[in-house]
Amino acid sequence: MNYTLHQLRIFSQIVEKQSITKASEALYLTQPAVSIQLKNFQDQFPIPLTEVVGRKLFITDFGREIALSAERILSEVDGINYRMQSFGGKLAGRLKVSVVSTGKYVMPYFLSGFMKANTGVDLVMDVTNKARVVQSLEENQVDFALVSVLPDHLKLKKASLMKNxxxxxxxxxxxxxxxxxxxxxxxxxxxxxxxxxxxxxxxxxxxxxxxxxxxxxxxxxxxxxxxxxxxxxxxxxxxxxxxxxxxxxxxxxxxxxxxxxxxxxxTWNLVWLASKKLSPVATAFLEYVEQEKEQIIQRDFDWFEKY
Missing domain, CATH: 3.40.190.10 (Periplasmic binding protein-like II)
Structure with missing residues (x-):
């Protein structure tokens, strides 16, 4: 076996997106480059990782097992990098946010300043429908979610951001x-x-x-x-x-x-599970939002008042 971390990341994206095209977009690579890396990765296994049926890509059971292992390896590698940066006095880690589709017009403005000030933080933001956002909260897959109506079956804490x-x-x-x-x-x-x-x-x-x-x-x-x-x-x-x-x-x-x-x-609310222990990155982001939200609203959403 002689696979690389780069190949593991590409394969993980292919599994997540269920598409070579979407994986290439997410990774900012060309489609041929992703296809070549997938072929090189596949050549190291005697069992197929993927199959194409009717021009649609499917991940085999074996491929899913490999993807789970790849995720664990990549998570450990990221953890090493974050710990190294933390020992250097730098805030480092991953911030995961799930956002309802309309929230894509809101959330980036509350993230921009924080991300620029903390270059050791990696952002994963999933923009999807409300059902998927609620599921990501239920399954503890994210640090925060952005919603305008709170799901009433979950015990949540919230930080109100701005009016909707x-x-x-x-x-x-x-x-x-x-x-x-x-x-x-x-x-x-x-x-x-x-x-x-x-x-x-x-x-x-x-x-x-x-x-x-x-x-x-x-x-x-x-x-x-x-x-x-x-x-x-x-x-x-x-x-x-x-x-x-x-x-x-x-x-x-x-x-x-x-x-x-x-x-x-x-109201647009940033919410998280009441029982969740926030990471240092998530805690820092929450503090940033509470301190800066009024300035962000005045700077980026003052046009609301025209209507």
């Missing part, structure tokens, strides 16, 4: 006349929802139920970006977080339509 505001928006070229009328919606005005379990969808449904609004045509999409593009294209209107539509409001492809009891306001 949701408005009724539409492409003004398609729905302006209808949405400026006294009626909230008419039968032929489609309303675009996120998937079940999404905090944005829950906020929309609560609002519609409380206002006793009957929705005619419903469209369901599985990401905030998909909803935004559908609204821009004129497929319908939606109640969307302000945080994700700044540029579209500025260029006029979306417009906010004021209605009674809108906007909806929630």
């Amino acid at each position: 505001v949701l408005y009724l928006v539409a492409n003004p070229n398609h729905y302006k006349k209808i949405l400026l009328s006294k009626k909230m919606f008419v039968k032929d005005t489609p309303l675009i929802f996120r998937e079940p379990g999404s905090a944005t969808r829950a906020a929309m449904e609560t609002y519609l139920n409380n206002a006793e609004i009957q929705v005619g045509k419903r469209i369901e999409l599985t990401s905030n970006e998909a909803v935004k593009q559908a609204v821009i294209a004129g497929l319908g209107c939606s109640i969307m977080p302000l945080i994700g539509i700044k540029n579209e409001l500025k260029n006029g492809s979306l417009e906010i339509f004021p209605k009674r009891s809108l906007p909806i306001q929630t």
